[in-house]
Amino acid sequence: MPRRYTRREVRARLDEQTALGRPIVAAGAGCGLTAKCAALGGCDLLVIYNSGRYRMAGLPSLVGYLPVGDANALVLEMGRREIFPVAGDTPVIAGVLGVDPTREMRPLLEEVRSAGFSGVINFPTVGRMDGAFRRALEEVGLGYAREAAMIALARELDLFTLAYCFTPEEAEMMAASGVDTIVAHLKTTAGGLVGLQSPLALNDAFEAVTRIFDAARATAPGVLCLAHGGPLGTPQETSELYRHTEAVGFVAASSIERLPTEDAVLAQARAFKSQQITPQRRTQG
Numbered sequence: 406m407p408r409r410y411t412r413r414e415v416r417a418r419l420d421e422q423t424a425l426g427r428p429i430v431a432a433g434a435g436c437g438l439t440a441k442c443a444a445l446g447g448c449d450l451l452v453i454y455n456s457g458r459y460r461m462a463g464l465p466s467l468v469g470y471l472p473v474g475d476a477n478a479l480v481l482e483m484g485r486r487e488i489f490p491v492a493g494d495t496p497v498i499a500g501v502l503g504v505d506p507t508r509e510m511r512p513l514l515e516e517v518r519s520a521g522f523s524g525v526i527n528f529p530t531v532g533r534m535d536g537a538f539r540r541a542l543e544e545v546g547l548g549y550a551r552e553a554a555m556i557a558l559a560r561e562l563d564l565f566t567l568a569y570c571f572t573p574e575e576a577e578m579m580a581a582s583g584v585d586t587i588v589a590h591l592k593t594t595a596g597g598l599v600g601l602q603s604p605l606a607l608n609d610a611f612e613a614v615t616r617i618f619d620a621a622r623a624t625a626p627g628v629l630c631l632a633h634g635g636p637l638g639t640p641q642e643t644s645e646l647y648r649h650t651e652a653v654g655f656v657a658a659s660s661i662e663r664l665p666t667e668d669a670v671l672a673q674a675r676a677f678k679s680q681q682i683t684p685q686r687r688t689q690g
Contacts, residue, residue, distance in 0.1 A: 407492045410523040415496050415565035416585060419449060419629065419654075428647060429631060429654025431498065431567070432661050434488060435461035439662040441491040452567075452656065453488050454500020454528040455479045460663045465599040469529050476502040476529055477513060481520055489521055497521065498567060500528035503555030504547045510555050514562050524565030524585075527552040532571040532590065549575055557582040567656075569633070573620030580624035587628050589617040589652075591635025594659035597667050604636040611649040618651055631656055638664060 410418070419429050431450035432443035435457025443451060455476040456469030469476065480499050488497055499522040503510070517525060531542050531549050542548050556566045560583045567586040568579035576587050591613065595604035605613065610632075618630045632646055633656035643655045 407489045407497060407521050408494060409518070409521050410496045410565070412524070412560065412563050412565045412585065415450075415523055416629075418496070422449060423653050428643070428652075429629065431631070431654070431656045433457050433656065433658030435459070435662055437487040437491045440488045443661060444491070444493045444495040448495065448657075448661075449654075450498050450524075451488060451492055451495050452498040452500065452526060452658070453480055453483050454526070456500075456529070457658065457662070458483060460599070460659060461666075463599070466593055466659060466663075470533060476500070477505055477508065481516065484520055484522060496523035496565070498524040498526055498565070501525045501555060501559075502529050503527050503552035504531060504542075506547065510558055511562075514555070514559050514564065518562055518564055522564070524567065525556070525559045526567040526588070527556060527569055530569050530590075532569055532575055533592070550578065553578045553582040553584075556584050560584070567631075570617050570621070573616050576617045576621040577624055580621040580628055584625075585629060587617065587621040587630050588656050589614040589630070589632045591633065591637065594634050594638050594664070595636055596638050597659065597664045600638075600659060600664070601635075607636050607642065607645060608649075610635050610637065611646065614646070614650045614652060629653060633658065 422429055430448045431452050432448040433452045434440035434443060440451050456466040458479060459468040460466045499517045530552060556568055556579060559566050566584045567588055568584045569588050569590040570576040570579055571590050579587060591605055591610050593601045595601045614632050621628050630652055631654040632652045637643055637646060638660045646652050
């Protein structure tokens with residue numbers, strides 16, 4: 406089992422990075438190899454949730470929102486069998502489905518903690534949903550407020566907390582719950598074989614991020630503010646994020662494992678296949 410850090414210890418590690426002028430980078434890891442490489446590369450946190458497993462199986466990250474498996478059980482299994490053995494000293498964060506109606510949340514979070522996770526993030530999240538379906542979820546008690554309650558309980562249990570927020574209202578709610586880190590979510594990462602093809606323009610993304618950060622800091626001035634997804638898929642784009650917003654870091658998921666893997670495997674496969682051999686005479690057999 407990896408070392409489990411307390412909430413204060415995780416925050417101290419992150420504050421040390423920002424004091425040195427270095428961004429906080431949390432790596433979404435859908436397999437052990439990603440986790441190992443991200444830790445060796447200096448990432449500050451490893452974040453595991455069900456969509457990571459699906460995207461590294463060649464499927465869209467959005468599959469994590471479909472009823473194809475038990476999101477919370479999958480994360481516990483991934484942590485114990487695949488991520489913890491290679492994480493080294495890097496704190497590992499669990500993606501918890503906070504609206505899971507089949508579990509009592511306190512025992513689940515206690516299991517997450519005892520398994521070795523140092524923190525949690527609200528994923529899958531109803532924040533990604535909108536329209537009539539989102540309204541229906543809210544009406545039947547499976548809304549975003551239930552995720553905020555999960556975050557508050559996790560803090561009580563000394564787990565470091567991150568929250569994906571899609572709107573200023575959600576950011577305000579999470580800040581009031583005592584969350585340690587707000588992550589402005591710009592929807593699914595664009596590009597590649599299974600990513601979105603029509604993300605927000607960068608300028609629009611920066612404006613959305615700023616509105617979310619402002620709402621969170623109005624309630625909790627000391628909250629850490631990170632961003633994720635949408636048009637932010639490369640270090641060049643996150644460099645612009647830091648220039649145009651007050652973000653102190655980035656949650657990389659598809660951008661750190663799916664997109665680089667697609668590029669590397671495609672390039673290597675094409676390079677191997679482009680070579681020439683001596684033509685062989687076909688033998689009768």
